[in-house]
Amino acid sequence: MKVISTNLGKPTKILWNGKKILTGIYKYPIYEPLYLDREDVKHDTVVDRKHHGGAYKACYLFSSDNYAHWKEKYPLMDWDWGMFGENLTLEGLEESKLKIGSIYRLGKALVQITQPREPCYKLGIRFNDQGILKQFIDHGHPGTYVRVLEPGKVLMGDSMELVEESENPLTVKAFYTLLFAKEKDKKVLKWAINNEAIPQSKREKLKKWA
Numbered sequence: 001m002k003v004i005s006t007n008l009g010k011p012t013k014i015l016w017n018g019k020k021i022l023t024g025i026y027k028y029p030i031y032e033p034l035y036l037d038r039e040d041v042k043h044d045t046v047v048d049r050k051h052h053g054g055a056y057k058a059c060y061l062f063s064s065d066n067y068a069h070w071k072e073k074y075p076l077m078d079w080d081w082g083m084f085g086e087n088l089t090l091e092g093l094e095e096s097k098l099k100i101g102s103i104y105r106l107g108k109a110l111v112q113i114t115q116p117r118e119p120c121y122k123l124g125i126r127f128n129d130q131g132i133l134k135q136f137i138d139h140g141h142p143g144t145y146v147r148v149l150e151p152g153k154v155l156m157g158d159s160m161e162l163v164e165e166s167e168n169p170l171t172v173k174a175f176y177t178l179l180f181a182k183e184k185d186k187k188v189l190k191w192a193i194n195n196e197a198i199p200q201s202k203r204e205k206l207k208k209w210a
Contacts, residue, residue: 108152
């Protein structure tokens with residue numbers, strides 16, 4: 001996997017249900033290295049700390065391979081990397097091959113795969129279409145959040161290389177499917193509940209389906 005773009009966002013005011021709120025989803029390429037810190041990307045905008053940032057969502061990765069699909073659906077958008085709010089756009093990132101808990105060297109940083117991105121209304125605002133939320137879920141390529149085990153810089157052109165593969169078979173793709181499935185696959189559910197790379201609070205919520 002190769003880093004195609006490094007992206008940062010500035011606080012942007014948006015109108016939602018009659019209220020003005022701030023968001024950091026409007027990210028754009030900066031053509032400079034990013035510094036991945038323990039709980040966020042340095043100089044990035046993280047407004048809603050309840051749902052973004054923190055140890056298990058320190059940095060968001062999304063695949064450049066998916067852009068062609070979305071450009072076809074939204075041809076009138078002013079396209080650039082960072083459209084999905086990702087800090088790092090990578091070529092060759094495949095959710096079905098990324099195991100949650102696996103550790104990778106990403107530039108100078110050491111990161112661990114933690115969980116897929118679950119879309120919220122702010123993605124709908126970014127695309128001026130709340131219908132993209134269902135499309136995003138159905139498409140099945142959410143990208144992934146990572147935990148930063150060793151902070152460090154990431155440059156455009158850097159690679160993301162496997163250091164230690166998780167013994168737990170749960171992939172980002174399988175977990176994403178599980179989260180939105182009405183009927184939960186018991187085997188996959190067990191993998192998720194027992195996977196310590198997933199936040200404890202999220203695993204506790206899953207236990208009600210066990």
